[in-house]
Amino acid sequence: YLRGSWRPLERLIRRLHAADAAAVLVELPVPQVVDTLQAVSDLRHAAQIVNKMPLAIRHQIVEALPHKDLAELLENFRPDDLTDLIQALPDEQRDHPLSALDAESRSELDTLLAHDPGSAGGIMTTEFFSLPEACTVQEAIEALRGYADAEMVFYLFLTGEEGRLTGVISLRQLLLAPSDAQVADVMSGRVIRVRTDTEEEQVSRLFDKYRLLALPVVDDNDVLVGIITVDDIIDVIGESTTEDMLRMAGTRQSEMLTDSVFRIAGVRLPWLFAAFLGGLGATAVIGQYEEVLAQVIILSAFVPIIIGMAGNVGVQSATVTVRGLATGAINPRDTLVMVFKELRVGLLLGAFYGVILAAYGFWVYDSLQLGQVVGLTILTNMTGAALLAVSLPMLFVRLKADPAVATGPFVTTAIDVLGVLNYFAIASLIYGL
């Protein structure tokens, strides 16, 4: 009876845009989603709906669908979407969908899976529209008529001998050209292209720089093997900024995809280890000043705020610098300007909070010396942290290293250890110990 009761839903789903249908369905329990999907007769539509669902639910649906239905569904996936689906599955869950594919799709998938997921070959689709350059405008339009399937056709890529990429023509140019003209005479022969092993960050930079809608992918022999469309790149841009953020925090995108708690812990462990070593460094520094502490025990109460304020201003400077470098708002050549600016910002903020903390130390603990020590420490530590946090990413860029990684462990650890050292040095001096 379940089937019957889901009829109205199925009718609704059929009329909705795939993205909306997916949004509706994910609100339901998985068995009912599977049921409804099986009742959708337009398999292309069903495939698009599944493709629009969040990863976790997609996996559950793939697991729950019987072999035959899964086979029909997967055949209607675009090759690049299918690759994404399989790639995101944990190894042990891949057998079920893989066995549902026919030999041809399987071999196509294997080719795509062979590329690094972070390369042009890993994000391209092999389902695209191209024509030999030796045809007329009229023939091109006829060919296009017969190819109803390809979405996002706005450029036709043209190939010469052995499938080598020779030119591109936009639908607009095709529309405006006389119908008996040779395509080769109307097309543009200078085509921006990438190789299958080009990194996806490079690909997304090209899209951004030249405002592209589609980019052809060629192999080592310049043979056209796939295209990347702008909608794939939107995902890449979101992902790569996300990657930047996660790298600064010492973790990785993969942690969202994998389910294993052990693997997540493994991903986070290394950066925490850098922080751990830094923390031990700070412990050792304080251990050296045990005598000072024994005489002015209250000094230890200010350790958290002194470390925290410098760390926070450091995170701010580092984030601004790393993002500015990534978006191009900051030019590596402007290092001196940036460093000088952060110096002044750090001094301003350090002076502001230094005065407040000095006042607090003086009034609450009734000690002018304590006020001087904590005030001076905040001023110098915040300034130093801002300087360090802007300089290290700039330095890493010049050394061709990733500034996002640099900012994580190096900056925070250095700020902690140097900050504590500076604090006790100032305290020894002012208390004359």
Added chain:
Amino acid sequence: YLRGSWRPLERLIRRLHAADAAAVLVELPVPQVVDTLQAVSDLRHAAQIVNKMPLAIRHQIVEALPHKDLAELLENFRPDDLTDLIQALPDEQRDHPLSALDAESRSELDTLLAHDPGSAGGIMTTEFFSLPEACTVQEAIEALRGYADAEMVFYLFLTGEEGRLTGVISLRQLLLAPSDAQVADVMSGRVIRVRTDTEEEQVSRLFDKYRLLALPVVDDNDVLVGIITVDDIIDVIGESTTEDMLRMAGTRQSEMLTDSVFRIAGVRLPWLFAAFLGGLGATAVIGQYEEVLAQVIILSAFVPIIIGMAGNVGVQSATVTVRGLATGAINPRDTLVMVFKELRVGLLLGAFYGVILAAYGFWVYDSLQLGQVVGLTILTNMTGAALLAVSLPMLFVRLKADPAVATGPFVTTAIDVLGVLNYFAIASLIYGL
């Protein structure tokens, strides 16, 4: 003689793609860039080159160009690019370019500037191609032929009475339709549209969800007033993820654009104030335990590492959660699953580092009690920090607040204060003080 010597450069620039020309020119001193630009006879090309340059250099060029040349250059900007250019200028530098505009461009610019820069009206262009729906396919193609200027024409938007948006037709549909058909019969009447005041995040979600290449913008009366193209959205996506990152660090995008050190400090101050209050809280907590500290002075040496490890694992959990929520990899409905997962990750990492630190405390300071205290504290603090850092963003999303903001001050401050409290509570217990 300068002019003469720059001739070859001008010839090169003329043949390069605007993006490449901009990349070459920004390597030169500004006066020579201005000189070269003045020699480029294709003003549309010159405008595109300037538009591809980094903000800071663009501003210098605008300042350096004489009134007449600037007027010619700005007339060749796309309206939305011109708006961006003016908007990014500090107030005191706007007069020079504004006075160079003719009355018509000036009033168009005023209309665009009136929209919030973060809204659809603020990113749309008013230079687009639309047709009345009452025309034939042949007439539409003719009209298109006469409109060589508009780039990125892949959809024609169609309007009815009083310019109201009634439909859309892709170039592809136009190409495949019989030339004597009525456009109104071939077009799609269901057009996804936004109003001028729709927020840009919402716009970029629509582009992502429906894989759009262009989106029409209408006013309150459904009159078509502009379009947004996918290339504008690529910028928005990059910016909004950047905004997320900067908000987590307690700062804002505007800090990269403005030059004033005082304004930057003002932007960063509030979050630092939250951290400052948290730091004072930690100070007060330690102050309460002065007697414990006086007897076991070495406890203070472990404060930085104990705060640091909890803070770092907190940043990792929070970043993963905030980004996962933003990209849709995490569903707010999965709160319990996520919290349970972070609980186990926190326990694992806490156990790992707890054992190491306990061993360190035991061996280096030859005290079983110290080892127990620091080991137990790391275990509980890291677990608690992971829990807190996943729970707060999830809670903020449910309360319709921005999780990125939540993650900044709240999580870090709470972790600091609670962590120190827990440390001394455990220490009092184990040392029996």
